[in-house]
Every structure is written in structure tokens, then in C-alpha cells.
Amino acid sequence: MQRILGARIVKWYFKLAYVAGVWLVGCLLQRLLELVDVPAAAVSLVGSVLSLSGILLGARVFRGRNELLVTPRPWWRMTARRPLSVVLGTLAVLGAASSVVVLVAGAVGNARFARSLESITVPGALVNLLWYAVLAYLYLNSAVRSGEPALVGPAPVVPGPRSTTAIVQEVARVLSEHGLPDTSGDIVRALLTRGWVGRSDIAADVPEATGEQLLRELNAVVEARR
Numbered sequence: 001m002q003r004i005l006g007a008r009i010v011k012w013y014f015k016l017a018y019v020a021g022v023w024l025v026g027c028l029l030q031r032l033l034e035l036v037d038v039p040a041a042a043v044s045l046v047g048s049v050l051s052l053s054g055i056l057l058g059a060r061v062f063r064g065r066n067e068l069l070v071t072p073r074p075w076w077r078m079t080a081r082r083p084l085s086v087v088l089g090t091l092a093v094l095g096a097a098s099s100v101v102v103l104v105a106g107a108v109g110n111a112r113f114a115r116s117l118e119s120i121t122v123p124g125a126l127v128n129l130l131w132y133a134v135l136a137y138l139y140l141n142s143a144v145r146s147g148e149p150a151l152v153g154p155a156p157v158v159p160g161p162r163s164t165t166a167i168v169q170e171v172a173r174v175l176s177e178h179g180l181p182d183t184s185g186d187i188v189r190a191l192l193t194r195g196w197v198g199r200s201d202i203a204a205d206v207p208e209a210t211g212e213q214l215l216r217e218l219n220a221v222v223e224a225r226r
Contacts, residue, residue: 007061008061008062008063008069009058009061009062010062010063010064015058018058018062019058023051025054026047026051026054029047029050030046030047033046040121040124041121041123044121044124044127044128048130052134055135059073059077059078060072062079064079066080074145076142076145077145078138078139078142079139079142081146082143082146082147085143085146088135088139089135089136089138089139090140092133092135092136092139092140093132093136093140095136096129096132096133096136099126099129100129103122103126106122106125164188164192167188167191167192170221171188171221174214174218175214178213180202180214187202191221196219197218197219198215199211199215202218
């Protein structure tokens, strides 16, 4: 099952082939059940469950042009685009309304709707109504939630304070890169007590230009600890 849910259908003609395949399997199964005299309500229920399962699976494996292929869709998303969810949800609402009309008009004795109700039976009409209602909820919920503002991403992870050992190692590295003797102990002590080092903390024979660069790098070490 995980392998099936990991599949992705992007091209529109493959999506159309999938929909046609689900519809064809549903029709063949319903026809088979009718041939073995399964009650009409049961046939309608099996067909509705099969088609709804196919729709839900399609919503998980279909991907729009701008959607990430690997990332699973949120459970509520039924389509890649909000307008499509609105259209399909509206059609499902109209389908549910038509089922209500058939039930009500047939119940009050309208000849035309009474004949329709006889052919599909009252339980079958109720199954159709429930099927359309579920689809209407799924697609309209998807449309509403697709319009929500994007969630704010998590705050960047700020590194914690650096340990004294890390500071000692970093100061020694800086001094070594500048070819200076290892006086890291005195410099680290100044960084930890005062929070900064000045010109008097480094050797007096260090050239002025080199000294300025050295001080910037040494003070940057303690800045990373805060």
C-alpha cells in the first residue's frame, strides 16, 4: 500500500486514464453484481464505496505542475488548484440536491420522480445522496483550506553558546594562521573576563594592519559565544 501511495501521476492524460479505469472497474463490478441478483441498494453501496476509494487514492497520488512530487499532500487537499476543488465541490452539491429532489418528489407522488425512485430504490437514492454529500465536503473543505495563508516556517535554529574549549581551540587557530606564538591562554582569559581583546593583549611587534585583522577575528570568536 505504501508503494501505491508513493506513486505520482502528473500528466493530464494519465490522470484521465486513471479516472476512466476507476469508472470502468466500477461499472463492470456493478453489472456483475446485478447479474447475480444482488439487491439494488447493495449494488449502489458497493459502487459508491469503490468510486469514493478511487477518488481518495487519486487525490493522494495526483500532482499538479507546481506541487512537490515526494512530499505527501495534506490529508485535506483533494486537488492541486483551488478553483478545481470549487468546481467539483459545487457539482457534488448539485448532485446531492438532485438526490434530495428525487427522494422528496417521489415520496409525495410525482409520477416522473416516482418512476425514477422505483428504478434506483429509496436506499439506493439515500446512498447516492450520502456519496455526493461526502464528495461535496471533501472538495469544498479542500477549496476553503487551500485559501488559507501559508504557515510561517520554523524559526532558524540559533547555535548555543560555544564552550570554553572551543574558544581556546579557535583562538589558537587564529594565532597559528597569522604565524604568531601561542599566547592563547592570556587572550582567552581576556575574552572570558572582559568579553573583548585590544591592541595591548597581542604582541607589540605585530604590524598595525595585521593587528587590526587579528583583533577582528579574535573578537569574532567571543561574539559567537553570546
